[in-house]
Amino acid sequence: MSNPSDLAHPDRDQIALPEVLFALSDPDRLAVARQLADGPLDMASCHATDPNLPKSTKSHLMKVLREAGVIRNEPNGRRRRLTLRRDDLDARFPGLLDAVLRDPDRLAE
Numbered sequence: 490m491s492n493p494s495d496l497a498h499p500d501r502d503q504i505a506l507p508e509v510l511f512a513l514s515d516p517d518r519l520a521v522a523r524q525l526a527d528g529p530l531d532m533a534s535c536h537a538t539d540p541n542l543p544k545s546t547k548s549h550l551m552k553v554l555r556e557a558g559v560i561r562n563e564p565n566g567r568r569r570r571l572t573l574r575r576d577d578l579d580a581r582f583p584g585l586l587d588a589v590l591r592d593p594d595r596l597a598e
Contacts, residue, residue, distance in 0.1 A: 496555060496562050501577040504558030506585075509578065512557035513589050517542070518550050522559055525573035526590050532562070532569040 513519050524535055532551065542550075551571065554560040561572045578586050 499558040508557040529572040
């Protein structure tokens with residue numbers, strides 16, 4: 490029996506490029522992915538470009554990223570832990586994350 494706090498995540502082989510690109514096409518979702526590139530965060534500590542986003546909007550951003558296979562959103566005590574699925578994405582689409590998550594101010598490097 491599954492735990493009601495467990496959210497569905499696609500298996501590695503189910504992660505599709507169009508969904509990943511769509512998930513990362515939004516500036517706020519991309520900002521979340523960039524934050525998670527440095528390591529896991531509690532959902533409460535993760536903020537998108539606008540820290541004043543309503544909780545419902547933030548939840549929707551995480552849902553799109555999770556359903557696309559970009560992040561994992563798992564229980565961690567009474568909180569939720571967010572992690573970037575770098576290993577899965579690098580295995581499916583080598584080099585994609587490095588290209589997409591690169592700091593836009595450093596594109597010329």
